[in-house]
Structure formats: C-alpha cells, structure tokens
Amino acid sequence: MKKEKLRIAIQKSGRLNEDSLKILKDAGISIDNGKEQLKATARNFPLEVMYLRNGDIPQYLRDGVVDVAIIGENVLIEKGKDIIQGQKLGFSKCRVSLAVPKSVKYNGIRDLDGKKIATSYPNTVNEFLEKKGISAELHIINGSVEIAPNIGLADGICDIVSSGSTLFKNNLKEVEVMLKSEAILAISPKITGERQAILDKLQFRIKSVLNARTSKYILLNSPNDKLEKIIALLPGMRSPTVLPLAEEGWSSVHTVINEERFWEVIDELKENGAEGILVAPIEKMVI
Ligand SMILES: Nc1ncnc2c1ncn2[C@@H]1O[C@H](COP(=O)(O)OP(=O)(O)OP(=O)(O)O)[C@@H](O)[C@H]1O
Numbered sequence: 164m165k166k167e168k169l170r171i172a173i174q175k176s177g178r179l180n181e182d183s184l185k186i187l188k189d190a191g192i193s194i195d196n197g198k199e200q201l202k203a204t205a206r207n208f209p210l211e212v213m214y215l216r217n218g219d220i221p222q223y224l225r226d227g228v229v230d231v232a233i234i235g236e237n238v239l240i241e242k243g244k245d246i247i248q249g250q251k252l253g254f255s256k257c258r259v260s261l262a263v264p265k266s267v268k269y270n271g272i273r274d275l276d277g278k279k280i281a282t283s284y285p286n287t288v289n290e291f292l293e294k295k296g297i298s299a300e301l302h303i304i305n306g307s308v309e310i311a312p313n314i315g316l317a318d319g320i321c322d323i324v325s326s327g328s329t330l331f332k333n334n335l336k337e338v339e340v341m342l343k344s345e346a347i348l349a350i351s352p353k354i355t356g357e358r359q360a361i362l363d364k365l366q367f368r369i370k371s372v373l374n375a376r377t378s379k380y381i382l383l384n385s386p387n388d389k390l391e392k393i394i395a396l397l398p399g400m401r402s403p404t405v406l407p408l409a410e411e412g413w414s415s416v417h418t419v420i421n422e423e424r425f426w427e428v429i430d431e432l433k434e435n436g437a438e439g440i441l442v443a444p445i446e447k448m449v450i
C-alpha cells in the first residue's frame with residue numbers, strides 16, 4: 164500500500180518563504196528544492212511541499228487540497244476563520260494597523276467615520292470598524308497601499324506594519340493597531356486521521372526547534388557561599404546542575420534559561436560573584 168504523505172503549503176516567494184524552509188530544515192526535514200519547482204518531496208519525512216501564494220492558501224486548506232500550511236496569522240483572520248490554527252512559529256511578526264497622514268490631527272476612531280480607507284484586508288477592517296460603530300468606505304487594493312493617501316485615493320489606510328518605516332516614508336502615522344500577527348501553522352478542517360498522525364510528529368519536532376531557539380545553555384562559575392542566590396536567579400529545566408571546581412570554594416553551574424530572562428538577570432549574577440559566564444546555543448530541546 165502507498166504510504167500516506169502530509170501535504171504542506173509554504174509561501175512560494177516573499178516574507179515567509181525563507182523562514183518556513185528554515186524551520187523545516189531545523190526540524191531535520193530535508194527537501195530537494197529545485198527553485199522553480201512548485202512541488203517537492205522531503206527525503207527523510209513523509210512530507211510533500213507545495214509552494215503557493217500566501218493569499219491563496221486558506222482556500223486550498225478549506226478544499227483539503229493541502230493538509231497544513233505556514234501562513235501569516237493575519238491572512239487567516241482576514242479569510243480563514245474556518246481554518247484550524249496550530250502552533251505559532253515566532254517569525255514574521257507584524258501588526259495590522261490603521262494609519263492616516265501625519266499632518267492630520269487624530270482624536271480617535273470617530274474621526275474615520277464616513278472616510279475612505281485603502282486596504283488589502285477589507286474583512287479585518289470592516290469587522291474592526293463595526294465593533295466600534297463606525298462605517299467607512301473601503302478601497303480594496305492589493306499592494307502599495309501606503310501610497311493611497313498621497314495620490315488622493317483615500318483618507319487613511321489599513322496595512323501591515325512592522326518597523327514602521329514604510330509608513331514613515333509615506334508621511335503616515337499609525338493610529339490604531341487592529342491585530343498582531345506572526346507566522347502560524349494552519350490546518351485543514353478536512354485533514355485525515357493518518358495525515359493528522361504525521362502532523363503530530365511534525366508539530367512535536369517544530370516545538371523542539373522553537374524551544375531551543377528561545378533558550379540558551381548557560382555555564383558559569385560561582386563562589387560556594389553565593390550558590391544559593393545564583394541558583395535562585397537561574398531556574399533550569401528541572402533545576403541547575405552544580406559541579407565542584409578543582410579550585411576549592413567554587414562551583415560550576417549549568418542550566419538552561421530563556422534568553423530574555425538571561426539578559427534580565429545578568430547584572431545580578433555578576434553582582435553575586437558569578438564569573439566566566441558562557442552562553443551556548445541549543446540545537447533541539449525536548450521537554
Ligand atoms: N514587513 C513585514 N514584517 C513582518 N512580517 C510581514 C511583513 N509584511 C508581511 N509580513 C507577514 O508575511 C506575510 C507574507 O507577506 P508577503 O508580503 O511576503 O506576501 P503577500 O504579498 O502578502 O502574499 P502572497 O504570497 O499571496 O503574494 C504576511 O501575510 C504577513 O503575515
């Protein structure tokens with residue numbers, strides 16, 4: 164009998180493409196990636212990869228033509244409410260916001276009542292404005308949305324904002340954040356049991372990759388009389404490993420810590436006498 168394969172869609176080209184391939188690679192899946200191919204097969208995992216436009220993916224998932232996809236959460240909110248949301252993937256972080264020309268005084272959402280808004284995200288805007296009891300006229304365009312107010316097409320826009328530099332270059336200011344987004348695993352409501360089992364394995368691998376990405380392996384030397392304080396600053400996966408150094412009165416402390424937490428406690432570690440602090444990357448982390 165032919166072995167089932169999980170069919171995954173990733174963006175053909177654009178913001179999500181590279182990081183999507185990277186997360187699969189880090190999960191130990193190697194894909195023969197002829198650049199012009201629209202379909203590829205993994206060599207060492209039951210996976211078929213399809214390269215598609217991000218915006219088309221919700222429909223493919225709905226139809227069950229693909230089982231799972233890596234897609235921007237914002238696209239699911241716009242046109243994939245019926246699609247199952249899986250793990251968030253920690254990249255392509257952005258927000259979907261309303262912006263108006265810098266020169267316009269903005270007092271609140273009421274100012275947009277009856278105005279023209281250019282966007283590629285009509286459902287998201289409508290839903291947001293409806294909740295606020297506001298109605299606006301939408302101009303739906305597919306790209307270069309930020310230029311609309313400058314050419315007299317609209318009073319404001321709704322689009323993706325990340326660094327804010329596109330808004331800045333177009334003399335616009337962000338006035339309302341409608342939602343926050345990042346890349347996410349989106350799952351077809353029609354996925355079969357057999358493929359779901361493969362997906363479970365894939366999600367397990369991805370979780371290990373993501374845990375490892377946000378954590379660091381820390382080694383440091385601590386004077387024994389400060390050990391208790393230092394350990395309290397460094398909770399480990401279970402608890403830190405403490406080993407005696409050859410030099411009397413000192414110990415070596417090993418632990419795994421979230422990188423953000425490490426930067427928060429670094430000064431306190433030093434104040435408590437920690438020396439020779441090493442921070443090492445972790446490749447996979449199974450918890
Ligand atoms: N400036 C940005 N910073 C971070 N993430 C972004 C940014 N712009 C877009 N994204 C995220 O990446 C996704 C893909 O954006 P991209 O511009 O590559 O494709 P697209 O033109 O929206 O889609 P398609 O693949 O259909 O052409 C968006 O849906 C959003 O989630």
Ligand SMILES: O=P(O)(O)OC[C@H]1O[C@H](OP(=O)(O)OP(=O)(O)O)[C@H](O)[C@@H]1O
Binds near residue numbers: 178306
């Ligand atoms: O706040 P920033 O960091 O400037 O990012 C926001 C911009 O990035 C995206 O466009 P992209 O560069 O993907 O171009 P596109 O319109 O061709 O998709 C988005 O549509 C914004 O225009």
Ligand SMILES: [Mg+2]
């Ligand atoms: Mg874009």
